[in-house]
Every structure is written in C-alpha cells, then in structure tokens.
Amino acid sequence: MAFRNVAIIGLGLLGSSLGLAVRKHLPDVHTTGFDADPAVREKARELGLCHAIADDPAAAVRSADLVVLCVPVGAMRAAATAIAPGLAPDAVISDVGSSKQRVAHALAETLPDHTIIPAHPVAGTEQSGPEAGFASLFEKRWCIITPPDGVDASKLEALGDFWRRLGSTVEIMDAEHHDMVLAVTSHIPHLIAYTIVGTASDLEDVTRSEVIKYSAGGFRDFTRIAASDPTMWRDVFLHNKDAVLEMMDRFLGDLGAMRDAIEAADGDAMFDLFSRTRAIRRGILEQGQDDARPDFGREHS
Numbered sequence: 001m002a003f004r005n006v007a008i009i010g011l012g013l014l015g016s017s018l019g020l021a022v023r024k025h026l027p028d029v030h031t032t033g034f035d036a037d038p039a040v041r042e043k044a045r046e047l048g049l050c051h052a053i054a055d056d057p058a059a060a061v062r063s064a065d066l067v068v069l070c071v072p073v074g075a076m077r078a079a080a081t082a083i084a085p086g087l088a089p090d091a092v093i094s095d096v097g098s099s100k101q102r103v104a105h106a107l108a109e110t111l112p113d114h115t116i117i118p119a120h121p122v123a124g125t126e127q128s129g130p131e132a133g134f135a136s137l138f139e140k141r142w143c144i145i146t147p148p149d150g151v152d153a154s155k156l157e158a159l160g161d162f163w164r165r166l167g168s169t170v171e172i173m174d175a176e177h178h179d180m181v182l183a184v185t186s187h188i189p190h191l192i193a194y195t196i197v198g199t200a201s202d203l204e205d206v207t208r209s210e211v212i213k214y215s216a217g218g219f220r221d222f223t224r225i226a227a228s229d230p231t232m233w234r235d236v237f238l239h240n241k242d243a244v245l246e247m248m249d250r251f252l253g254d255l256g257a258m259r260d261a262i263e264a265a266d267g268d269a270m271f272d273l274f275s276r277t278r279a280i281r282r283g284i285l286e287q288g289q290d291d292a293r294p295d296f297g298r299e300h301s
C-alpha cells in the first residue's frame with residue numbers, strides 16, 4: 001500500500017517542511033494541513049505549504065489515509081483528541097515528536113481503535129514556525145520509527161516507504177531505546193547549550209557585552225542551538241525526564257572527571273579524551289550524513 005492523502009497537523013518547522021517535501025518528492029500525494037493558530041494557517045495558505053488548509057482539525061483528516069502530528073510533544077494528546085471525530089477507521093496516525101514513549105502512550109490512550117505508528121525524523125534546525133520549513137530537510141537524515149508490538153506490517157512498511165521517498169534513511173527502534181539514545185545525542189546537547197549561554201549571560205558587568213562581542217567561535221555554535229524553540233524543548237524535557245536524568249548523571253560524572261584532570265594538570269587525560277572525540281567527529285563526517293540545512297556550514301547571523 002502507499003498513502004495517497006496525507007494530513008499534516010501543526011504547520012511549524014516540521015509540518016511546513018513535510019508539506020514542501022511531499023510536494024517535491026511525492027507529487028501524486030494530496031496534502032491537507034491544519035494548525036491551531038489561525039495566523040499560522042493564513043501563512044500556510046500564502047506559502048502554499050499544502051494543497052489545502054482546513055480551519056477545523058476533524059475536517060483536515062477526513063479523507064486522510066496518513067495523519068502526521070507535527071505539534072510539540074506536550075500538545076500531541078490535545079491534537080489527537082481534536083482530530084478523532086474526523087478520522088477514517090483505517091487511517092494510520094503518526095507523528096514527528098522528539099521523544100517517543102510518552103507520546104506513544106498518549107496517542108494510544110486517545111485513539112484506542114486506530115493504528116498508531118510513532119516516528120521521529122532526526123532532522124531540524126533552531127528555527128520554528130511555518131516560514132522556517134524547507135523541502136530538503138529530511139534528505140540524507142535518519143527517520144526512526146518506533147512501532148508498537150503487533151502493528152500491521154503493511155502499514156509499517158508503507159510508513160517506512162513514505163519517509164524513504166522523502167529522502168530519509170529509516171531505522172526501526174524500540175521507543176524506550178530511542179528515548180535513551182536521543183537523550184544523549186540531542187536532548188543533553190541542547191541542555192548544555194541552553195545552560196552555557198544562560199551562564200555566560202548571567203555573568204553581568206564583566207562579560208555581558210563581551211558575550212556578544214566575542215561570540216565568533218565555539219560559543220556562537222552554542223548560541224545557535226540555544227535559540228531553539230522554548231515550547232518544543234520545555235516539552236521534550238518534561239516528556240523524556242527519566243532518560244535525560246540518567247544521561248545527565250553520567251555526563252556530570254564525566255564533567256567532574258574533566259574538572260579533576262584540569263585541577264591535577266593531567267594533560268594526558270585531556271589529550272586522550274580530545275583525541276577520542278576528534279575521531280568521533282571524523283567518523284560522523286565519513287558516514288556521509290550530510291547536513292540538509294540550507295545554511296549549514298555558513299556563518300550564522
């Protein structure tokens with residue numbers, strides 16, 4: 001089977017990119033969009049993000065065989081409740097949320113009679129909103145699907161095929177494992193960026209003006225990540241609390257070890273770690289997972 005009618009609920013960065021990516025890669029697939037914010041719906045119409053924009057969530061999904069929820073993870077339950085009256089019985093409900101266990105639970109509880117197959121395209125930027133989307137966002141990026149036990153195999157295959165056609169490499173993973181892996185590869189890095197930028201800006205008088213003046217190197221990269229959407233990331237940390245806390249404890253242990261190495265002037269310990277991490281970066285680049293962001297590698301203003 002292949003999806004013919006896709007409903008996109010939430011038309012921010014992910015939803016708008018999905019609409020544009022479907023237009024680019026799957027020209028025969030019809031898209032209908034909905035966003036809870038009327039101003040976003042208006043902008044989506046103006047930008048032509050979907051073939052149709054509905055003013056009502058149930059109407060948006062009425063003819064959909066695939067519904068993709070592109071709202072903050074804390075809004076997934078409300079979005080599912082709002083579309084419920086319009087859903088066709090055999091429609092597949094998926095999402096793009098950055099954490100998976102609690103989202104899967106909320107969707108299963110809200111829509112007990114439907115096929116729910118959560119997913120997470122590991123692709124994004126620090127931007128948000130309908131104007132931030134671009135059609136190549138998902139190309140050469142992972143899309144992790146976390147199917148529940150006993151899911152309909154043909155529907156799972158169709159969802160994987162959908163993401164592959166948008167240019168992603170699909171990986172199937174257990175939701176608990178997903179949340180642990182993403183805690184360390186995405187959630188903790190964001191927490192570190194938010195914290196270091198907050199710390200620097202709190203160092204009043206001496207540093208405040210210099211934070212801006214000298215933010216050309218490593219710190220500037222942190223400010224990009226720390227500019228990410230506050231609602232989205234608040235929800236991620238509220239929803240992936242256990243895995244984030246577990247990984248944070250490990251990170252704090254390693255940070256403490258680095259502190260000890262600096263205090264003890266243990267240059268070997270530092271050199272060993274920095275050599276290991278340099279090899280990791282080179283390994284990532286060799287994998288060929290190019291960054292699809294249009295401005296990647298350029299100076300960020």
Ligand SMILES: NC(=O)c1ccc[n+]([C@@H]2O[C@H](COP(=O)([O-])OP(=O)(O)OC[C@H]3O[C@@H](n4cnc5c(N)ncnc54)[C@H](O)[C@@H]3O)[C@@H](O)[C@H]2O)c1
Nearest residue numbers: 010012013014036070071072073075097098124125128129
């Ligand atoms: N930004 C990223 O880098 C990234 C990457 C991968 C996955 N995600 C996930 O994608 C989802 C969307 O993130 P985004 O970056 O597109 O956020 P965004 O802020 O750009 O867009 C979210 C949109 O959802 C709308 N919305 C909120 N509640 C709603 C509801 N109940 N019904 C309908 N619309 C509603 C908002 O009005 C907004 O337009 C989140 O779950 C996030 O975790 C984000």
Ligand SMILES: O=C(O)C(=O)C[C@]1(C(=O)O)C=C[C@@H](O)C=C1
Nearest residue numbers: 098121122123124125126185186
């Ligand atoms: O590149 C960025 O700006 C991102 O933050 C993208 C990023 C990530 O951490 O890799 C952010 C959240 C996601 O759920 C997936 C991708």
